[in-house]
Amino acid sequence: MADFDEELDASGLNCPLPILRAKKALAGMESGKVLHIIATDPGSVKDFEAFSKQTGNELIESKEEGGKFHFLIRKA
Amino acid sequence: MEQKKLAIIATKGTLDWAYPPFILGSTAAALGYEVEIFFTFYGLQLLKKNLDLKVSPLGNPGMPMPMGMDKWFPILGLALPGMEAMMTSMMKKKMASKGVASLEELRELCQEAEVRFIACNMTVELFDMDPSDFIDGIELAGAARFFEFAGDADICMYM
Numbered sequence: 001m002a003d004f005d006e007e008l009d010a011s012g013l014n015c016p017l018p019i020l021r022a023k024k025a026l027a028g029m030e031s032g033k034v035l036h037i038i039a040t041d042p043g044s045v046k047d048f049e050a051f052s053k054q055t056g057n058e059l060i061e062s063k064e065e066g067g068k069f070h071f072l073i074r075k076a
Numbered sequence: 077m078e079q080k081k082l083a084i085i086a087t088k089g090t091l092d093w094a095y096p097p098f099i100l101g102s103t104a105a106a107l108g109y110e111v112e113i114f115f116t117f118y119g120l121q122l123l124k125k126n127l128d129l130k131v132s133p134l135g136n137p138g139m140p141m142p143m144g145m146d147k148w149f150p151i152l153g154l155a156l157p158g159m160e161a162m163m164t165s166m167m168k169k170k171m172a173s174k175g176v177a178s179l180e181e182l183r184e185l186c187q188e189a190e191v192r193f194i195a196c197n198m199t200v201e202l203f204d205m206d207p208s209d210f211i212d213g214i215e216l217a218g219a220a221r222f223f224e225f226a227g228d229a230d231i232c233m234y235m
Contacts, residue, residue, distance in 0.1 A: 014175040016103040020185050023106035041175070054107045 002061060003017065004036035010046055011040045011068065019051050026057060029075050034060065038070040041043045044069055047070065081234030082109045083226035085234045091129040091164060091179075096235050097122070105189035109230075113186075113221045116196035120203070122165035123195055127179055130164045142166060155233040187213055194221065 008025045010018035018039045037048070046069045047063060051071055054061035061072040086097040097119075101111045102128060115123055123128075130142045133139050133154045151157070171178075177185075187193070197216045200207060215221075226232050 012175045014177070016099055016106070017175070017177050020102055020106050020189075023189075051107065 001033065002072060005033040007036045007038070007041075009038045010044070013039070014041050015043050015047065019047055022048070022051070022071075023055075024076050026073065031075050033075050035073045035075065037073065039069045039071070040067070042069070048073070051059055080104075080109045081225065081229040081231075082111045083222070083229040083232045084111070084113045085232075086113055086122060087117050087220070088235065089121035089129065089220035091131040091167060092121050093235065094129050094213050095182070098179060098186055100233065101191045102189060104183045104184055104231075105186065105191050107180075107208060111186075111191040112194060112222075112225045113191060113195075114194045114196065120195055120205060122179070122183070123193060123214055125211050127211060129179070130160050131167045132160050133163050134160075136215075139163075166179050183211070187211075204231045 006029060007024060008021055010021050012066050013021070018037065018041055024034065025037075029035060037044075041047075045064075048062060051057070054072065056076040057069060058074045058076065060074055061070070063070050068073055077150045082101070083152075084097050084101060088094070097113050101113050104111050121127075131139075133141065192215065193211075193213065194217050195207065195210060197218050200216065207214070
């Protein structure tokens, strides 16, 4: 997994909380910084793709590892 | 790019139906939408400081019943005293165990994200509700006020 600046553990949270928490975390970050999100909700895979498309924050990486989902999002 | 707008009318006051307006409102706000929710009739219950919402199996054949309870308690059994309280408590436990947000949390997230809440003035008066029982930041207004926003909305939902 590439480098990141901040981390958000949304494990155990269900839709729409991972997206809402990520949005909040990104709001406190500078443009260009990268947020690493960890989630267990399988729906979050499609949701973060959709979030990225609609908000312009780039989804750099999305993968499953050890039963958890990991996302890297660069703030626009 | 011009900001998209979502207008929602919330008319139901049960625990299950309280979720859609707050889930969709908060998510749309996170995606950059400007959001207004117009609460009318039983939907006004969702604005109360103390949320005491129930879910009822009555008249709701689509509701999944745990442990085959619908077999032991067909139709009339669902009207037994205590059934609503039991189903409400089971639903809340189930939601907590699955990591579903509480209504209070989703409602707060909506307000943090500047989702605007409008209470229908006519139904507040019809039900003799006291606006001081509502959370802060509620606008009281009528149908014309709703259309002022909904007329320009990209999406309008009635729930």
